Amino acid sequence: xxxxxxxxxxxxxxxxxxxxxxxxxxxxxxxxxxxxxxxxxxxxxxxxxxxxxxxxxxxxxxxxxxxxxxxxxxxxxxxxxxxxxxxxxxxxxxxxxxxxxxxxxxxxxxxxxxxxxxxxxxxxxxxxxxxxxxxxxxxxxxxxxxxxxxxxxxxxxxxxxxxxxxxxxxxxxxxxxxxxxxxxxxxxxxxxxxxxxxxxxxxxxxxxxxxxxxxxxxxxxxxxxxxxxxxxxxxxxxxxxxxxxxxxxxxxxxxxxxxxxxxxxxxxxxxxxxxxxxxxxxxxxxxxxxxxxxxxxxxxxxxxxxxxxxxxxxxxxxxxxxxxxxxxxxxxxxxxxxxxxxxxxxxxxxxxxxxxxxxxxxxxxxxxxxxxxxxxxxxxxxxxxxxxxxxxxxxxxxxxxxxxxxx
Amino acid sequence: xxxxxxxxxxxxxxxxxxxxxxxxxxxxxxxxxxxxxxxxxxxxxxxxxxxxxxxxxxxxxxxxxxxxxxxxxxxxxxxxxxxxxxxxxxxxxxxxxxxxxxxxxxxxxxxxxxxxxxxxxxxxxxxxxxxxxxxxxxxxxxxxxxxxxxxxxxxxxxxxxxxxxxxxxxxxxxxxxxxxxxxxxxxxxxxxxxxxxxxxxxxxxxxxxxxxxxxxxxxxxxxxxxxxxxxxxxxxxxxxxxxxxxxxxxxxxxxxxxxxxxxxxxxxxxxxxxxxxxxxxxxxxxxxxxxxxxxxxxxxxxxxxxxxxxxxxxxxxxxxxxxxxxxxxxxxxxxxxxxxxxxxxxxxxxxxxxxxxxxxxxxxxxxxxxxxxxxxxxxxxxxxxxxxxxxxxxxxxxxxxxxxxxxxxxxxxxxxxxx
Numbered sequence: 001x002x003x004x005x006x007x008x009x010x011x012x013x014x015x016x017x018x019x020x021x022x023x024x025x026x027x028x029x030x031x032x033x034x035x036x037x038x039x040x041x042x043x044x045x046x047x048x049x050x051x052x053x054x055x056x057x058x059x060x061x062x063x064x065x066x067x068x069x070x071x072x073x074x075x076x077x078x079x080x081x082x083x084x085x086x087x088x089x090x091x092x093x094x095x096x097x098x099x100x101x102x103x104x105x106x107x108x109x110x111x112x113x114x115x116x117x118x119x120x121x122x123x124x125x126x127x128x129x130x131x132x133x134x135x136x137x138x139x140x141x142x143x144x145x146x147x148x149x150x151x152x153x154x155x156x157x158x159x160x161x162x163x164x165x166x167x168x169x170x171x172x173x174x175x176x177x178x179x180x181x182x183x184x185x186x187x188x189x190x191x192x193x194x195x196x197x198x199x200x201x202x203x204x205x206x207x208x209x210x211x212x213x214x215x216x217x218x219x220x221x222x223x224x225x226x227x228x229x230x231x232x233x234x235x236x237x238x239x240x241x242x243x244x245x246x247x248x249x250x251x252x253x254x255x256x257x258x259x260x261x262x263x264x265x266x267x268x269x270x271x272x273x274x275x276x277x278x279x280x281x282x283x284x285x286x287x288x289x290x291x292x293x294x295x296x297x298x299x300x301x302x303x304x305x306x307x308x309x310x311x312x313x314x315x316x317x318x319x320x321x322x323x324x325x326x327x328x329x330x331x332x333x334x335x336x337x338x339x340x341x342x343x344x345x346x347x348x349x350x351x352x353x354x355x356x357x358x359x360x361x362x363x364x365x366x367x368x369x370x371x372x373x374x375x376x377x378x379x380x381x382x383x384x385x386x387x388x389x390x391x392x393x394x395x396x397x398x399x400x401x402x403x404x405x406x407x
Numbered sequence: 408x409x410x411x412x413x414x415x416x417x418x419x420x421x422x423x424x425x426x427x428x429x430x431x432x433x434x435x436x437x438x439x440x441x442x443x444x445x446x447x448x449x450x451x452x453x454x455x456x457x458x459x460x461x462x463x464x465x466x467x468x469x470x471x472x473x474x475x476x477x478x479x480x481x482x483x484x485x486x487x488x489x490x491x492x493x494x495x496x497x498x499x500x501x502x503x504x505x506x507x508x509x510x511x512x513x514x515x516x517x518x519x520x521x522x523x524x525x526x527x528x529x530x531x532x533x534x535x536x537x538x539x540x541x542x543x544x545x546x547x548x549x550x551x552x553x554x555x556x557x558x559x560x561x562x563x564x565x566x567x568x569x570x571x572x573x574x575x576x577x578x579x580x581x582x583x584x585x586x587x588x589x590x591x592x593x594x595x596x597x598x599x600x601x602x603x604x605x606x607x608x609x610x611x612x613x614x615x616x617x618x619x620x621x622x623x624x625x626x627x628x629x630x631x632x633x634x635x636x637x638x639x640x641x642x643x644x645x646x647x648x649x650x651x652x653x654x655x656x657x658x659x660x661x662x663x664x665x666x667x668x669x670x671x672x673x674x675x676x677x678x679x680x681x682x683x684x685x686x687x688x689x690x691x692x693x694x695x696x697x698x699x700x701x702x703x704x705x706x707x708x709x710x711x712x713x714x715x716x717x718x719x720x721x722x723x724x725x726x727x728x729x730x731x732x733x734x735x736x737x738x739x740x741x742x743x744x745x746x747x748x749x750x751x752x753x754x755x756x757x758x759x760x761x762x763x764x765x766x767x768x769x770x771x772x773x774x775x776x777x778x779x780x781x782x783x784x785x786x787x788x789x790x791x792x793x794x795x796x797x798x799x800x801x802x803x804x805x806x807x808x809x810x811x812x813x814x815x816x817x818x819x820x821x822x823x824x825x826x
Contacts, residue, residue, distance in 0.1 A: 021657045022450045025594050034587035072682035075445030075723065254704030274705045277410075285410040315682035315702045317440070322678075334673065 009259065010083055016076040017044035023070035023080050028309075028339035029063060032358040036063035039070035042087065043080040050087065059095070061087040063352070065343035065359075066214045067309035085213070085260045092216035100138045104345045105211040105220075111149070111180030118151030141353035145342070145388035147181040147380075154183035158202040161190065167199035171235045173253070173276070175246035176207050177380035185380075188402040189245050189279055195405055196286060196293050201240075205231050209261075210252040211345050218261055225257040226266065233268035236275040245279045245396055247378040248310035248344060255313070278311070279398055280378065284319035287326070296404035298329035303400065304372035306335045306363060306386065308379040309343070320378060320397035327404040333370040337363035340377075342385035357389065364389040376400060409699065409706045414440045414678075416816065417698050417711035419685045419738060420725075422447030423802055424787025425717030426668035427496070427809025430503070432715075433675035435817055440709055441677065442700050444684040446665065448719065448788075453526075453653030454627070454660025455541065456500065456806065458493055458518060459485075460533035460799020469535050469803075470494075470518035482745065482766070482792035484804045487773050488811040494518055496806040497536050507667035511635030515539050525550075525624060525652050527561055529569025529577070533799050538660055540629060540638040543622055543648035549576035551617055552624040552652075555584055557591045560655040561626040577624075580616045582609065596628040597659040600637045610644035617645065627651035627659045634663060683707070685738045688714070694781045695739060713782050713816050716741070716769065717809070720788040726767060734767045736789070742778045744770035745791035761794050768792065774815035775808060784812040 023039040024030065030038035037060055046056045061084055070080040103110070114121040124130045131142040140146075154174050170193060178186040190200050209224030232242055232253075244250040253276045258264050277285075286292040307318045324332045340360045341347050347356025367375055367390045375394040377383050383394035414437075418429040421443035433439040459469045459476055466472045473490040480486060485493070494517065501514045514536050516522055521533040524544040529552075537545075550570060554563025563579035570577035586595065599605045606629075617623065623641075629651055630637030642649040653660060672679060683700040689708065690696060697710040716739060718725035726743070728734050732753070734743050745766035747753045753764045768791025770778035775790070777783040786808040788801065795801035 020451055021592065022446050024592060025450055025657045025662060026446075031595065031598065037588070038592075073446045075447065077444065077684070251703055276704050281410070285412065288412050312682065313703060315680065315700075316707065317678050317680035317683075 009264070010079045010086065013077055013079040014044050014047055014083065017078045018076060019045070020075070022073055022075060026069045026073045026338065028067060028069065028341070028359045029065050029355060033063065033355045035355070036060055039064070039080045039084065043070070043083045044078055046087065047083055050090075058087070058091045061091060063355070064088065065339070065346040067339050067343055068313045069309055069338060072312055072315065079259065082260050089216045089218050097215065097217060098139065100140060100349070101215040101345075102217065103138070104140065104348055105215040105217055106207070107176035107180070107211060108207045111153075111176055114149040115151060115153060115180055118149035122148045135350055139350040140348050141350045144348040144353050145384040146348070147177070147384050150181055150183050152183060154179045154186040155202065155204070157183055157187060158190070163190070163194055163200055165199070167194070167197045169240050170198045170200055171232060171240055171242045172200050172202050173205060173232065173242050173244040173250065174202065175244060175249040175380070177246055182380060185245060185396050185399060188407070189398050191407040192283070192398055192402050192405065193243070195407055196283070196291070201235065203231055203235060208249045208252045209257065210248055213252070213256065213260060214344055214346070221257075222261050222263065225252065225261065225263070226269065228253070229266065229269040229272045232272045236271045240275065241282065242272060242276045243279050243282050244276065245378070245398060246380060247278055247308060247314065248381070250276050250278050251310050251313045278314055278316070278319070278378070280319040280323055281314065281316050283401070284322050287323070293405070294326055296327045296401075297406050299327050299400060299404050300329045301374055302331045302333070302370075302372045303374045303376050304333045304335050304367050304370040305397070306337065306340065306375060306377045306382070308377055308382040309339050311378045320376065324376065324397055324400060327400060330400065330404070332376075333372055335363060335366045335370065337366050339363070340382045340385040340389070342381050344381050347385060356385070360385060360389045367392060409708045411697065411708040411710050412440070413710045414438045415711065416713040416715060417442060417709045418715040418717060419443075419698065420447060420717035420719065420787065421679065421681065422449060422717060422719060422787060422805065423664065423668065424805035424809045425715065426665075426672055427500070427806055428715045428717060428784075428786050428812045429677050430668060430671040430675055431499070431810055431813030432816060433672065433677035435813065437816070439677035440711075441672065441679045442683045442685050442698065442709060443679070443681050446681065448723070449661045449665035449668075450658060451656045452661045452664075452802070453658060454538055454664050455524065455532070455534035455653070456497060456514070456536035456802040457533065457799035458497070458535040458803030460521060461797060463797070466521060466533060468520050473518070480792065484790040484793050484808055485800075486792075487771065487775065487790075488807060492811055493803055493807045496810040497803075499810065500806050501536060503671040504664070504667040506671075508670045509632065509634055509663055509667065511639070512663065513539050513635070515542050524650075525566060525570060527566060527626070527652055527654055529566040529573070531573060535803065538651070538663070540634055540651045541627070541653075541660070543650035544624065544652065546622070547575055549621050550624050551621045552577060552579045553613060554579060554581045555596065555626070556581055557584055557586055557589070558593065558596060558626055558628070558654070559590050560593065561652075566624065566652065580613075582612055584609065592657055593626060593628050593654045593659050594631065594657045594662065597631040600628055600630045601632045603640065606637055606641055607644065610641050614645055617647070620647075622647065623649040624652050625649060626654045628654070631659060631662065685718075688739050693779060695783050698738075713784065714739070715784045715786060715812050716777065716789055717786045718789055720768060721765070723788070725789055728764070734764070736769055739777070739780070739783055741780070741783065741785075742770045743767055743791070759796070761797060765794055766792055774818070775812050776815065784815060786812045
């Protein structure tokens with residue numbers, strides 16, 4: 001039942017809304033398109049009508065990209081993005097979820113299908129004809145940035161990797177992007193952690209369910225995230241930390257699964273949630289304790305840094321900036337654009353691609369104006385969007401640390 | 408176990424007071440982190456800097472009125488740090504805005520005289536320091552108030568009608584603009600006015616409706632990224648003075664203030680974390696050693712030698728009234744001052760009247776150090792003894808107390824270094 005899902009913390013936060021409109025000022029989507037009326041309208045304001053069964057413009061909430069900036073900036077603690085996620089779930093329950101959304105919300109299924117036939121799959125994804133066809137048949141925009149399969153998996157590398165036998169144990173939660181598209185990023189994360197005295201364990205793991213959740217497929221999302229929590233919890237029980245490089249997937253474990261999917265009471269998820277760290281968060285804390293190795297060699301590069309929305313949803317500021325400042329020679333320009341537009345799977349959709357590009361325009365212009373040849377960004381789908389929008393290479397901040405360590 | 412990060416100073420709150428204190432501390436070389444539950448009051452405020460508007464009658468010259476006001480209100484924040492602390496804070500603010508990310512955008516005025524600028528309902532509101540884009544509101548010349556029907560929070564005819572009642576020759580005109588939806592807010596329109604083609608078309612249509620010698624009053628929507636460019640372009644195209652009138656939230660001039668102060672903060676190397684709500688503190692005796700903040704998944708401890716509380720008063724939830732009818736400061740649990748005596752009225756019948764309970768704030772010494780602590784300072788609306796909405800003093804208190812806190816910390820750092 002939908003009513004059961006909109007559990008107390010979200011429902012109670014609704015009444016804290018004083019209609020101050022601060023959320024409207026930070027919403028990247030409503031600022032570029034009239035199709036989304038804004039977080040206040042679609043969230044707390046419309047919720048009062050929905051609760052009473054009054055008519056609302058219900059599909060407009062599907063244009064919310066779920067970036068979460070509204071919740072983050074609300075001075076009253078209203079869970080605006082979370083309320084909108086519930087409204088989206090409800091409208092999709094009634095109106096149905098397109099096959100496309102069911103497909104792109106399952107990165108592990110796509111990864112398993114594409115990896116063994118990577119050259120073929122990648123060629124198909126690059127070919128105009130296939131993309132036009134995919135757009136017509138499925139509704140995935142022909143120009144949307146799709147990553148190339150690596151043709152191997154990170155787990156495959158990790159199984160053969162022989163790390164140090166001693167050191168503080170840490171569990172690496174690599175996400176699906178690392179597993180199927182960017183195993184090299186995962187290898188660098190492991191190398192940086194090992195360089196700093198960690199013994200890295202990589203348990204078998206699957207998707208965190210975030211794409212399913214953001215596409216309104218709550219039941220499936222719950223299955224995925226609970227399965228992941230069961231896989232990680234035994235490690236967390238003895239105090240071991242879990243670290244990840246995908247800031248959207250780690251924020252799913254830390255907070256969103258509990259809040260949006262109503263899983264506050266699951267003990268495994270609660271434990272995993274507490275023990276999960278973003279990799280930059282962890283390394284900065286290590287540095288603060290004086291335990292981060294600082295044998296950084298110069299990296300003569302000008303880099304622009306964009307903190308993605310979901311990274312901001314950790315509510316930890318921008319630890320990557322403090323870490324990158326340790327690298328000699330590196331010139332870092334902090335960008336203050338809000339969002340790259342992609343929001344996971346949002347910008348892939350035919351009807352939303354142009355909105356995503358319009359949202360990202362500010363960021364792309366700032367990158368161009370910064371003169372940077374490289375863009376650092378913590379989230380993989382955002383990096384792919386940035387590369388698409390700026391024609392510049394985009395890397396995870398840890399990749400720069402890895403380069404400076406000369407590992 | 409919560410992770411810990413160490414700073415010289417942790418500032419709680421990202422309103423004008425918190426951002427000012429933080430930027431000043433960072434400019435002095437301190438490692439500063441600002442923690443904010445959300446964005447502060449800037450986005451709701453008109454962007455003008457009021458120091459003293461009413462005492463209780465309209466104040467023409469704040470510099471002349473302040474000493475008398477302070478003598479009559481010994482418990483007021485201005486009495487703590489003195490009238491002389493205000494002018495440097497205003498100068499600093501004007502400098503930072505001018506050096507900020509909005510090229511050419513600047514403030515004008517000071518303590519010599521108040522500007523009386525029309526509000527959205529056509530009343531004249533006193534402010535000491537005002538954006539240049541609003542300054543032409545401060546004359547009695549005939550005015551044409553321009554409304555955009557799509558902006559439903561600004562009624563040009565209401566504004567013009569009340570200006571006429573106040574003796575100013577005023578009339579209203581309306582210009583339709585196409586924004587793709589039935590209504591727009593001030594911020595959405597401000598982004599449109601950043602576009603030279605949009606404002607050229609707008610000015611072209613408005614020019615046909617103007618009469619010679621009229622000033623033009625526009626809702627404050629003339630640009631967000633480049634307000635000076637938008638305002639001066641429109642003014643040039645219309646060939647006469649144009650001024651902005653603050654609107655209901657979201658307040659575009661207020662957002663410009665936030666953007667300028669955050670840029671100053673970043674330029675000085677300080678960190679700002681929005682979304683991290685301060686929950687409580689760790690202490691050793693009278694010394695607060697760390698602030699515990701709610702970050703996703705687990706709390707984080709922000710250890711600091713100095714803590715600045717700039718969380719606001721009742722309106723922001725920084726001070727609450729318990730079921731025991733006692734007010735509480737919610738994060739540190741600091742001692743409060745200004746409570747109505749037992750048996751005295753706590754509230755007045757007149758909503759906008761001088762509410763006795765509104766005098767409540769954190770008890771501090773003249774250096775704004777909180778009573779019962781060694782290292783917690785207080786700035787802005789958390790201070791006791793002011794009725795900012797009646798005095799027209801909120802921004803002046805925020806800026807000057809932010810400065811005063813930074814000064815106090817510097818003095819103590821200096822004393823510690825000398826010892």
